[in-house]
Amino acid sequence: MKTKERAIEEKICPLEFAVNAISGKWKVPIVWRINEGEKRPSEILRGITKVDRRVLNQQLKELEQAGILQKASFNELPPRVEYSLTPLGDKLVEVLWKLNAWGETLLETSIKKDK
């Protein structure tokens, strides 16, 4: 079924749609790292040590299909692949900064509670 039909039938609200798009386990960290200039899967793997290559590739593929990342393949030896944020991805990062600021407040609140 096409996205629009699905959106109408299941009454997908944009917020749900957004949360679904970024709720894969490593998607937020991946977007964050690419925003920080880590373009190649091998660099991202070094940064997020808990994720394996196969899962990373799957998440990168889904983020590309969602229009958040774009992939550039360079026909070199060895072949080189680089990811970057699309304009939609850039906008997501802006929202993630706001969520990060909220997370700081949440973290402070939790620390106070622990004391």
Place this chain on the structure above:
Amino acid sequence: MKTKERAIEEKICPLEFAVNAISGKWKVPIVWRINEGEKRPSEILRGITKVDRRVLNQQLKELEQAGILQKASFNELPPRVEYSLTPLGDKLVEVLWKLNAWGETLLETSIKKDK
């Protein structure tokens, strides 16, 4: 282990902490509905038909422990329980509005791709 120690040990960044706090399956819809004035669990259940009562109660409890919701119990017959957003919860809703706006763009992009 206390939150602060855990934050240091696992190098929790505020964004990860924020994403974890809201990544329970129904947490975003629950916060959204409470923001829209549905205070009682029975009202929330009518709005989110796919969630069962036990799961809802668990998610409400976690949101309360995180400091996002506050619970008020009224000693009536039958007993009445109402949830509302804390100031931290209000701030989360502000971020969710930004995520909602991003979701609209994402949805439009997906619809264009389907055509």
